[in-house]
Amino acid sequence: xxxxxxxxxxxxxxRTLNVAQxxxxxxxxxxxxxxxGMRHSYSVTGVKSPEQLEDELLVLFVWVWSLKxxxxxxxxxxxxxxxxxxxxxxxxxxxxxxxxIANRAKHGDxxxxxxxxxxxxxxxxxxxxxxxxxxxxxxxxxxGIDVCKPExxxxxxxxxxxxxxxxxxxxxxxxxISVWETQVLSRITxxxxx
Numbered sequence: 001x002x003x004x005x006x007x008x009x010x011x012x013x014x015r016t017l018n019v020a021q022x023x024x025x026x027x028x029x030x031x032x033x034x035x036x037g038m039r040h041s042y043s044v045t046g047v048k049s050p051e052q053l054e055d056e057l058l059v060l061f062v063w064v065w066s067l068k069x070x071x072x073x074x075x076x077x078x079x080x081x082x083x084x085x086x087x088x089x090x091x092x093x094x095x096x097x098x099x100x101i102a103n104r105a106k107h108g109d110x111x112x113x114x115x116x117x118x119x120x121x122x123x124x125x126x127x128x129x130x131x132x133x134x135x136x137x138x139x140x141x142x143x144g145i146d147v148c149k150p151e152x153x154x155x156x157x158x159x160x161x162x163x164x165x166x167x168x169x170x171x172x173x174x175x176x177i178s179v180w181e182t183q184v185l186s187r188i189t190x191x192x193x194x
Contacts (some may be wrong), residue, residue: 019055023150046147065102117161127154
């Protein structure tokens with residue numbers, strides 16, 4: 001794999017991370033059936049839905065983990081032992097958690113775990129502080145929320161390894177990317193930026 005191709009992949013990962021961190025979107029509607037059997041709809045404008053955030057994060061986990069195979073090819077092309085890539089993964093619980101989530105997203109099951117802790121993506125949500133809202137309207141069975149300051153909305157998601165406390169998903173991804181950059185890519189692309 002050429003340095004140019006690696007740079008393009010690194011840039012794609014960075015763009016995907018930027019999209020996942022961006023709060024702004026057209027909006028979304030959700031319906032819920034209350035205990036009394038009545039259906040209530042909630043419409044939110046100006047911000048992404050938790051489902052959209054989850055989709056974006058899963059794509060990012062897959063891209064970050066997929067970098068491993070490209071790095072191994074680049075190591076071979078540069079006459080380096082590709083086992084060094086696996087050693088970096090084995091030394092990073094964050095990359096192992098990324099592997100668990102990416103593999104579950106790609107293959108649909110969690111029977112195997114690179115980390116041994118079967119890490120999952122959980123608790124994907126958005127927090128809408130009152131200062132971010134321009135209006136809330138109530139109807140008989142509807143609530144409308146207009147977000148005028150999406151930059152004040154907090155996007156949250158956690159990585160949950162079995163038997164340990166949850167970790168911030170954005171931090172896990174950022175730390176995993178950092179391991180690729182500092183411990184693996186630095187051997188074959190010194191002083192290159194995406």
